[in-house]
Amino acid sequence: MESTITKRQSVEVKVGTIGIGGDNPIRIQSMTNTDTMDTVATARQAIALAEEGCEIVRITASNTTSAENLYEIKNEIAKHGYDIPLIADIHFNPKAAEIAAGIVEKVRINPGNYIDRNSNGHSFSDKDTSDEIKRISERLYPLIEICKRHKTAIRIGTNQGSLSQRIINRYGNTPLAMAHSAMEFVRICRSFDYNQLVLSMKSSNVRTMSLSTRLLVGMIDSEGCDKYPIHLGVTEAGEGEDGTIKSAVGIGSLLCLGIGDTIRVSLTGDPLAEIPVAKSILQASGCRTYKAEIVSCPSCGRTKYDISSAVRQVKEKCGNLKGIKIAVMGCVVNGPGEMLDADYGYIGSLEGKVHLYRKGKVAFANVEQEKAIDILLQMINEDSK
Numbered sequence: 001m002e003s004t005i006t007k008r009q010s011v012e013v014k015v016g017t018i019g020i021g022g023d024n025p026i027r028i029q030s031m032t033n034t035d036t037m038d039t040v041a042t043a044r045q046a047i048a049l050a051e052e053g054c055e056i057v058r059i060t061a062s063n064t065t066s067a068e069n070l071y072e073i074k075n076e077i078a079k080h081g082y083d084i085p086l087i088a089d090i091h092f093n094p095k096a097a098e099i100a101a102g103i104v105e106k107v108r109i110n111p112g113n114y115i116d117r118n119s120n121g122h123s124f125s126d127k128d129t130s131d132e133i134k135r136i137s138e139r140l141y142p143l144i145e146i147c148k149r150h151k152t153a154i155r156i157g158t159n160q161g162s163l164s165q166r167i168i169n170r171y172g173n174t175p176l177a178m179a180h181s182a183m184e185f186v187r188i189c190r191s192f193d194y195n196q197l198v199l200s201m202k203s204s205n206v207r208t209m210s211l212s213t214r215l216l217v218g219m220i221d222s223e224g225c226d227k228y229p230i231h232l233g234v235t236e237a238g239e240g241e242d243g244t245i246k247s248a249v250g251i252g253s254l255l256c257l258g259i260g261d262t263i264r265v266s267l268t269g270d271p272l273a274e275i276p277v278a279k280s281i282l283q284a285s286g287c288r289t290y291k292a293e294i295v296s297c298p299s300c301g302r303t304k305y306d307i308s309s310a311v312r313q314v315k316e317k318c319g320n321l322k323g324i325k326i327a328v329m330g331c332v333v334n335g336p337g338e339m340l341d342a343d344y345g346y347i348g349s350l351e352g353k354v355h356l357y358r359k360g361k362v363a364f365a366n367v368e369q370e371k372a373i374d375i376l377l378q379m380i381n382e383d384s385k
């Protein structure tokens with residue numbers, strides 16, 4: 001049964017050769033964790049990420065020297081025959097952003113720390129706020145001009161952990177504050193007629209990340225802005241299983257609402273490990289297909305064959321068959337009904353025996369389990385001819 005939720009129709013923003021938003025597939029991106037001044041190591045990791053299926057790579061540029069070194073990294077990547085688009089990750093340093101914008105395809109800036117002054121705890125009047133926004137606008141203008149000239153995109157990437165004191169004083173440290181923080185920058189960009197924007201709301205709290213993103217989408221729509229693409233990610237999600245689950249809940253739930261144009265799964269450790277997780281989240285939420293979809297029941301007292309080894313075998317032999325759905329079920333009581341939309345079914349029947357289904361109908365009845373995987377593969381091969 002098809003989901004009735006449709007994807008939020010965003011505009012396309014080009015990041016080099018890769019489009020984000022519009023009719024493009026939801027893009028996978030990641031970030032290197034090498035020293036940006038180590039050109040070879042950073043280029044090597046960016047290439048490894050691209051080989052794994054990452055479509056855009058972000059590299060930190062913490063000062064003007066590392067921003068300049070992005071040029072060397074880009075050349076080193078090109079030397080190996082790759083043209084993966086790069087993003088410079090900037091905090092606190094407008095000058096580094098301006099240098100990077102002439103080199104890489106996209107610059108990520110954080111509205112919480114791009115130039116905002118620390119308010120030292122005093123509250124801002126409306127006049128103070130408008131003066132501050134004017135100051136931000138003047139400081140953002142050179143970056144926007146460079147981005148226009150070089151067709152460089154900008155991500156306005158708000159993090160809950162680095163909101164400016166000014167914004168916190170006004171809205172509290174809340175999802176609403178996060179959305180307002182980004183919208184100030186959006187309005188400034190629009191005032192300079194610059195719209196190559198991607199927006200993100202990140203927090204290590206999944207509910208905050210989700211609510212702030214939904215608030216932001218509402219503000220974009222109510223102000224009549226272009227429907228800028230949305231970047232999704234749970235920041236500091238953690239490592240391993242915990243980080244994977246947090247990312248899946250935060251990113252996946254928004255994708256299921258039709259929100260999101262590019263995703264980054266943040267896991268502590270080797271960034272290469274993020275890519276299979278990102279692919280699984282996209283596949284599980286029905287956004288992209290990378291492998292066969294294999295569903296299986298948990299099994300129960302009705303299961304009369306070794307379903308665990310059957311699932312392992314089916315995954316091993318058929319997992320790479322992108323675009324087909326195979327259901328492995330424990331019994332014929334509930335199995336057939338639960339797997340109606342599967343292309344193939346592998347369902348327990350008598351002791352140690354299974355039925356093999358094709359498009360909801362029994363193709364082979366009471367097959368010995370040992371022979372079932374070969375017969376299933378034969379069926380799939382015949383059908384693919």
Ligand code: SF4
Pocket residue numbers: 297298299300301302303329330331332333334335
């Ligand atoms: S499909 Fe059959 S074996 Fe599997 S959980 Fe349901 S009733 Fe039990």
